[in-house]
Amino acid sequence: MAGRNFLFVPGPTNVPDRVLRAMTVAMEDHRSPIFPELSRACLNGLKPVFKTVTGSPIIFPSSGTGCWEAALTNCLNPGDKVLTARFGQFSHLWADMCTRLGFEVELLETPWGEGAPIDRYLACLSADKQHKIKAVLVCQNETATGVTSDVAAVRQAMDSVGHPALLFVDSVSALGSIDFRMDDWGVDVCVSGSQKGLMLPAGMGVTCVSEKALVAAKGATSRRCYFDYGDMVTSNASGYFPYTPSIPMLYGLRESLAMLAEEGLDNVFHRHHYLAGGVRAAALEGWKLKLCASAPRWFSDTVTAIMVPDGINGSEVIARAFKRYNLALGAGLSKVAGKLFRIGHLGDLNELMLLGAIAGSEMAMLDVGVKLEPGSGVAAAQNYWRTHSPVIGANAA
């Protein structure tokens, strides 16, 4: 098919040409005396992205899922209790991993479309007088439903009852796109990956661990080896890795970190919020459809999950968009399979790229029988962007 494939799944995201070029390198010795220059640029460069001074960024050769496992097996003892909420496929998978690894899960079942239920977290923590809960897990941005949760409020709930558990946050589809604050929020492990806001191919698990988590890891007896924080932190201190890192990925990361720094994180977050506003306008005002996120307080700035009308299968919209228009949209996962499609709007994006995704979604929906006004989504997004500023604090113009 001629022309570009339009990649609008919420990860992997578009890799900027600059990053692709930075990755086209010959292989080199990862034990050479100059290698630490590259590794330090990456590890130190990640600190402002996590908003941490005292935390240690760690890079594993995995996807985000590997970092979920690392958080659990490094910091907890076998059978330890964790508290988490399930409100989408990703929060489900992390909770499921806890069970499969032999941890005891206190699970807050939450409607898909809502985010972390702070009052219920608080009730569990306050009832746990013996401090049996060793870790509190929260998915900052539930990619399956397009819902963002208030991580700071989870920390406040823990502090308000003086609960000493560790706080683990899945920020895979938020980090580098939606504000995340490791130190301010007292996060002990932040889990992320390379293929979303960091604008890289998949294959790098990017995580950050607090001093408290590293102390816990020293004493924790769960089995782990390849994902051992201690081995990694010890090697990283001298600028090396305990095993062979992916050199092209490190060059890519160094470049994507430079791009985020050049734009400025606050501007990056604002751009995501601004672009998301146009997508939401298309869905709500243009197409008159509902979002999976059930209230504005949950709306995600990195992914929008759009409910298709009754009698329409969301999978057909996605299949049509892909086959006919070369547009990749995100599918409805598990409980919401067939009921929605998702537009990812994170990473290296601007208005006109998103208008392509909106126009393509609109055509695909019309083709499979959704009743909507042709052009209505495109017009609503155009109006939104023309009347809102892409720059922080400036008037539109």
Ligand SMILES: *Cc1c(COP(=O)(O)O)cnc(C)c1O
């Ligand atoms: C993408 C994603 C993951 C991890 O997926 P990988 O495919 O292992 O990188 C985890 N949590 C959320 C919220 C995600 O969006």
